[in-house]
Amino acid sequence: MNEDTNRLIELRREKAQALREQGVNPFPTTVSVTHTTQQLLDLYGEKEAEAIEQIPDRFAIAGRVKGQRDFGNVIFLDIYDRTGRLQVLLSKKLIGPENFQTFKKMADIGDIYAFAGKLMKTRTGELSLAADELTLQCKSMRPLPEKFHGLVDVETRYRQRYLDLIMNPDVVDVFRTRSEIIRLMRVFFSERDFLEVETPMMHPIAGGATARPFVTHHNTLDMDLFLRIAPELYLKRLIVGGLERVFEVNRNFRNEGISTQHNPEFTMLEFYWAYATYEQLMELTEELCCFLAHSLFGKLSFVYQEREIDFARPWKRLRMADAVAEYTDLSVEDLKDAATLKAFCKKHGLEIVGEPTPGKLMVLIFEELVESKLIQPTFIYHFPTEVSPLARRNDENPEVVDRFELYINGNEIANAFNELADPDDQRGRFVAQVEAKKAGDEEAHEYDADYIRALEYGLPPTAGEGIGIDRLVMLLTNSASIRDVILFPQMRKEQS
RNA sequence: AGAUCUGUAGCUCAAUCGGUAGAGCAGCGGACUCUUAAUCCGUUGGUUGGGGGUUCGAGUCCCCCCAGGUCUACCA
DSSP: OOTTTOHHHHHHHHHHHHHHHTTOOSSOOOOOOOOOHHHHHHHHTTSOHHHHHHOOOOEEEEEEEEEEEEOSSEEEEEEEETTEEEEEEEEHHHHOHHHHHHHHHHOOTTOEEEEEEEEEEOTTOOEEEEEEEEEEEEOOOSOOOOTTTOOOOHHHHHHTHHHHHHHOHHHHHHHHHHHHHHHHHHHHHHHTTOEEOOOOSEESSOOSSSSOOOEEEETTTTEEEEEOSOSHHHHHHHHHTTOOEEEEEEEEEOOSOOBTTBOSEEEEEEEEEETOOHHHHHHHHHHHHHHHHHHHHSSSEEEETTEEEEOOSSOEEEEHHHHHHHHSSOOTTGGGOHHHHHHHHHHTTOOOOSSOOHHHHHHHHIIIIIGGGOOSOEEEEEEEGGGOTTBOBOSSOTTEEEEEEEEETTEEEEEEEEBOOOHHHHHHHHHHHHHHHHTTOTTSOOOOHHHHHHHHHOOOSEEEEEEEHHHHHHHHHTOSSGGGSSSSOOOOOOOO
């Protein structure tokens, strides 16, 4: 139905107009509030009725009216503020017949009111505010969803998150937890002397990851810019600058598909630690995740989608080659032979593009056949050099880099490595990427000359890591879709 | 991008084989001074996502389009 002709909205408009004519502004400035609903419950919820009656103070709360039980000369209201719910008792006796009548005629579920009065206990023993004063704080023009089933429609929940938040307390909890996780991360890194920084979101060169970027344009400079796909190259410039320990919590933008695991803009924690190695990052990652789980749950295990996830340390560590050997019938020796790997891929229906190296084939097999089986936290390390253009080679085996990814519940949660500090090696890797790009690899890196210049000044031995916050929040809030942990997930345009 | 499912009143859902579009809640009118989805009586509300087709007749069958969910692909 056309929203402009909806009779429920029309009725509320008429009520607002009637209020104006009575001298009541339906959209006033605020009145002072003394307590939240939770404060009152904490202070007086357990007290006996007699004790409550002795309290001479008046209290003022404000919130949305979400429920109403009308008994003629007395009305019970469910008032919700950010902390929870309190019952308000409105009676003709206390507020006077005129106010009482006005409320009955003009108030709707969804309106926001402030109430002041003394506390009381009802016959059922529930702490309630017996209002002797009420002030409309906002006239709501739209009816809320039904009180029992609430708002279920997933599309409406995402498009109108405000309504989702009004109706579904579980959703509020998820976003409170998300906020708490990010707060704890800041505590964790601050305690370890990491400096929080903000680096550009608009990059002249989209670097630091392999992904297709969003392109935008700066009019005055008349230049195309890319929304960042990763902050990595800027954060490492800061390590060159001597900051030594930095972290950033911010959005990355990747012009890729949307799924339960992917949103075009997503939040990444990246941190860089000079004079540390990726082995130390594994330790730090375990510490961080355990700190989060312990802070949230008071223990290290939790259930995700009916599966028990256990953060108890130490976490499993597997070289990628060993992981592939463990989860397939290939041997570590087979992994060096392109022909064997190609045959294996063909047998398992894995699509091969071009003439990949054994390393690339191993990664393909890993991603297709192994990843999803890594349920408990597992570090996979020693990635092939050719898929890791910014990572330092392993000293014993230059074919692999000192890099790991963390998998939990079959999902990549973190990616980390010893940073490549050798500017000539880095230049060579960029050149290889540029050639891959010319050969049609849309996601290959571009050549970043200033980054090479920075490396030429000297990057101390550094390890760096990125942690996908949305996915970690999914795990820790038992959310099945990334859209459930992003307040306003990306949607197509709504039909008018 | 492909496969598949879904879209009916403000919300949550019905509607048998293709045969008069219905309920609960909300709303509106009324009763009620202790309820917790209050209760009771009465009652309004529909271009069935949009467009086209088949048919005597379409919410239902067919085609196109729009939006969403899930899986796959890309990716973190």
